[in-house]
Amino acid sequence: MGDTVSYKDLGLVNSRELFRKAVDGGYAIPAYNFNNLEQLQAIIMACAETASPVIIQVSKGARSYANETMLRYMAMGAVAMAREMDSAIPVVLHLDHGDSFELCKSCIDSGFSSVMIDGSHLPYDENIALTRQVVEYAHAHDVTVEGELGVLAGIEDEVSAEKSTYTQPDEVEDFVKKTGVDSLAISIGTSHGAYKFKLKEGESVPPLRFDILEECQKRIPGFPIVLHGASSVIPEYVALINQYGGKMDGAVGVPEDQLRKAAASAVCKINIDSDGRLAVTAKVREYLATNPGEFDPRKYLGEARKELIRLVKHKNEAVLGSAGKA
Ligand code: G3H
Ligand code: 13P
Ligand code: ZN
Numbered sequence: 001m002g003d004t005v006s007y008k009d010l011g012l013v014n015s016r017e018l019f020r021k022a023v024d025g026g027y028a029i030p031a032y033n034f035n036n037l038e039q040l041q042a043i044i045m046a047c048a049e050t051a052s053p054v055i056i057q058v059s060k061g062a063r064s065y066a067n068e069t070m071l072r073y074m075a076m077g078a079v080a081m082a083r084e085m086d087s088a089i090p091v092v093l094h095l096d097h098g099d100s101f102e103l104c105k106s107c108i109d110s111g112f113s114s115v116m117i118d119g120s121h122l123p124y125d126e127n128i129a130l131t132r133q134v135v136e137y138a139h140a141h142d143v144t145v146e147g148e149l150g151v152l153a154g155i156e157d158e159v160s161a162e163k164s165t166y167t168q169p170d171e172v173e174d175f176v177k178k179t180g181v182d183s184l185a186i187s188i189g190t191s192h193g194a195y196k197f198k199l200k201e202g203e204s205v206p207p208l209r210f211d212i213l214e215e216c217q218k219r220i221p222g223f224p225i226v227l228h229g230a231s232s233v234i235p236e237y238v239a240l241i242n243q244y245g246g247k248m249d250g251a252v253g254v255p256e257d258q259l260r261k262a263a264a265s266a267v268c269k270i271n272i273d274s275d276g277r278l279a280v281t282a283k284v285r286e287y288l289a290t291n292p293g294e295f296d297p298r299k300y301l302g303e304a305r306k307e308l309i310r311l312v313k314h315k316n317e318a319v320l321g322s323a324g325k326a
Helices: 016-025 037-049 060-066 068-084 101-109 124-140 169-179 210-219 235-243 256-263 274-290 297-320
Strands: 029-033 054-059 091-098 114-117 144-149 183-186 225-227 267-272
Touching: 016 029, 016 267, 029 037, 029 091, 029 297, 037 054, 037 068, 037 274, 037 297, 054 060, 054 068, 060 068, 060 091, 068 091, 091 101, 101 114, 101 124, 114 124, 124 144, 124 169, 144 169, 169 183, 169 210, 183 210, 210 225, 210 256, 235 274, 256 267, 256 297, 267 274, 267 297, 274 297
Parallel strands: 029 054, 029 267, 054 091, 091 114, 114 144, 144 183, 183 225, 225 267
Antiparallel strands: none
8 A cells, every 4th residue: 555645746737527527518628548668658649749638547447457556656746747848738637437435545545536426327316326325435536437327238258248237317417416426427328348339230320328428418508517428439440350360240339420519518528448449459560560580579569659649639529529629
């Protein structure tokens, strides 16, 4: 266990003001997952170059992969790097899918400015009790909290759900009131990972349940809503992966026009992990296959980083609308 440190001493901000502006302005703050140096560099460089506020987020698995002390200094370094680029963009360090009070507390104590407590798989009253407990500790440290109602389908390393359950709009107002959360993740048909929809030949991706989103918005007007599982699973990356020895048949994600529509609503945070993973894997596979004698990680990870910068800029400018809002 490292020393206790406040995110304010690391140059980070919580998400409160960012979300207020995003809801009012009809855009969404990008929340990119990272696990390593190249991913973090790419996210920060691209957000600094597009003058976009950013949430850099870490799952429980990513935190143990990267080491909690290392992460703190990486986040500090990210803020300093953006400043050196003459772009003092607001940076939030967020815990993605926190699964216990202890994990959330540990992240708050080690410099996170925002945490998610994901009690969505619990019975409603237990979700409220756990979320409330995290909110009390977090708000005492001026840290913002994301809760979740409704379950997303899809499997990630440590985030899994067999089946999805859409959010019930009738519950959102009561949940927000009783827990005191600062934002709410809802389930409207997205899912985690690269295989979001099982499509038969000739079928297209079904639309997200914007009717449920609207019903939720009516009950909690202006309240910040979060969309998980929002990667588009960009077909060009899947094709490159398959071309250079990978096997990702049937990978499909959320079309960009649906994300643009969501970003213009009360959805003020859009989570993207899989698209970044695909960009890195596609470029590493391509580079190694076409340069079989190369063994310097800077070469293939450098190519991956370049592609990730392109991807993040594209998301900020053409999908989320966060470019220029820092
Ligand atoms: O929503 C989950 C994120 O994509 C994190 O996945 O647990 O494999 O790091 P992970
Ligand atoms: P994707 O798997 O669609 O990128 O979703 C990421 C996510 O929701 C992280 O919490
Ligand atoms: Zn998620």
